[in-house]
Each structure stands twice: as C-alpha cells, then as structure tokens.
Amino acid sequence: MPTRSIIHLDLDAFFASVEELLDPAIAGKPVIVGGDPLARGVVSSASYAARAFGVRSAMPMGQALRLCPQAIVRHGHFAEYRRYSEQAMAILAAYTPLVEQISIDEAFLDVTGCERLWGEAPEIARTLQRRILDECRLPSSVGVATNKLVAKIASGLRKPRALVVVPAGEEASFLAPLRIEELWGVGEVAARRLHDLGLHTIGDLAAVPRETLIYAFGSYGAVLHEHAHGRDGSPVVTEGRRRSLSREETFARDVADEGELTRVLLRLSDEVAARLRRHGVQGRVVGLKLRTGDFVTLTRRATLPQPTDLAPAIYERARQLFRRAWKPGTPLRLLGVGVAGLVETPAYQLDLFGGGEQRWARLSQALDEIHARYGAEAIRRAAFLESDEGDWLEGEDGGG
16 A cells, blocks of 8 residues: 655635735735724734734734734635635645645645656645745645644644655654644643643653553543554545535634624525535534634534435524523634535435425525526625624634
C-alpha cells in the first residue's frame, strides 16, 4: 500500500485578507474583522499587522482595540467571503477529487497517486499556493505529510505563506518539540490536565505509556498516544462520501434573542436541505449543536419517520430539539443543524409525498434551479429580511 500524501491548505487571515482586497487602502495595516465591541463582540479574524499587537481570533473586541487602538475594524462582507472561498476551493478540486473542506478557509487534499499528473506532493502544494495567490490574490499556508493530523499542524507553524513538508517516518520527531497545545484536538481543559501531569511538549506526551494515558483519560488516552507519535489513519472525506451534512454559524457576538436564534435555525435548515438535494441524498436523523458564550457545547439528535431533504421537516425537528436544549435567555456563541443517516434520493421522490410535502418538494426544486442560475441571494425568505446579517459570521476563521 503506497504511503499517503496529504496536503492541508489554510487561507491566511482569510476574512482580513478579503477585506484588504475589497479596500486596497487598508492593505498592510492592522485590520480586525469582528463584532461590535459595545455588544460584547469578538474578533473573527485579524491581519498579521494587528496580530503583532497581540490581537487574536475569539478575543473580545474591546480587549483587541485596547491592544491595538489604531486598528481598522470591519464587521464583515459575508457574501464576498463565500465567493473567494469558492474560487480557492475550485482550484484545489482541479488537482484531486479527494478534497475535504473543513471550514470556509481550509481544506485537506489526498494527492496519493497523483505524482504522474502533477508531480510530488510538495510540488503540488507549491502550485496550489501560487495559483491561489495569482488567481484569487489570497495568501495561504500549506502543510504536507502522510496524514491529516501532521499536515494540519505543519501548515500552522510558520504562517503566513508557509510551506512545511514532513517526510514519511519523521512525524514523531517533527511533533516532539512542539507545545502540547499544538496537538490537534487538545483543548484548554485537556491541556491543563496534561500540564498538571508534568507534560508540556508533544514529545513529553509520546514518552508516556499508552496504558497510563488510558488510565488517566479513558479511551481518549489511546487517541492521545497515537497522535503524539504522529499516527492518524483518518481519511480525507469528500462531501459525496459523507455520512452526514451540516451547517453552523459562529456569531460575532453572543446571541440570546429567541427570535434571532430561530431565524438562524431556519436559515441553517434551508441550507442543509439544499445541500442534501444537491448531493442527491436524504437523511433520517436531525442533529442540533449549541455552544454557549462560555464555550460549553451541547448536541442533540432525533430520528424522523422517513428520510427527507425538505427544509420544513428538518427545521421543525431542529426547532423541537432547540426548545428542549436551550434555556431562554442563555447567550449562544454557535448554532448548528445537521442531518445524518443519509440514503440516496429515490427517483420517484415526489410520488412519496402528498399534500404539503409534495408542494414543498416542487417548490424546493424550483428554488434550487433559481439559485443555481442566479445565485443564492436571488430569493430569500421574508423572515431573513428582519435579521441583521452582520450579527453572525459563517464558519470558523480558525486564526489562519
């Protein structure tokens, strides 16, 4: 079996980079994209000129402006972010069908076996980086390794415009000197526990026997042991091979208004339903994801009587889950809707429905055709006109 060649590409300071393209006069200056500091907004993205002052993603805007009072603040041009992201992802898809987009600004590629077409993986990575800069005018950082874990860590080490290659067999030695927080999946709580055990680098963690980690962390300890040694067998999962489809919104400020949250829930349900139809699948299980302002994450799932790709069915079940999971008045940082239990859509779909479902199926098909021809903003629900699109951000900028 050939050694895998995995690329992770991350668009550098993506939201801020797009803002500089939209307004060249601010290029090279401290730029912060985020919410209103008076409404407890947070930083979604910061240019590298702003990061030099200590500004970071997810930092409260008030704190960011105290660190960098001369910063230029933008509240977001979300349609433009989507457009630039789609352009960059289309370039990636030209080199391999195995592309897994994990957020609006980053993706994995499996280029194993592509050498005869495009050259070795590092050469492909350089080509992608150059094309995205030339054609999209966006800087990016790239990691190349034998697995997703190491490739992602590699891409983040020498930003911006980095290209880091980890040769096969050198994964553990590459990771060993890095801070334990650099290990993908180790959050603040896990990092504190590991520090309490005297473990500060990934090499420290790799030296701990597997059984000891399992005793201390349960099954997660086995994962830590594998990752600390640079081992990760997870595949690059394209949308066509996914077992679920989901959409989520991370708010630029915490939102506690039920009406606003309900509108977001409706929009997410619409988008998930459209993606299901685009991929020719239906789903039986609806999932809800909530993240509070203090970063506590809740997930809920419910099974439908029959698979669907219609927004009303998804929204109704998601709303039921939301009402049970959310305590009124609790500020939320993130809201997400997903559908799992996917099956191929039968060719005789419309005949399965009667009454309202059949009308919704026909309406959805018509809307899909309009959106495909004229764009996603051609027709919008009236409910969305009441909301302020600047109040939330699509995806996670991830600090890139």
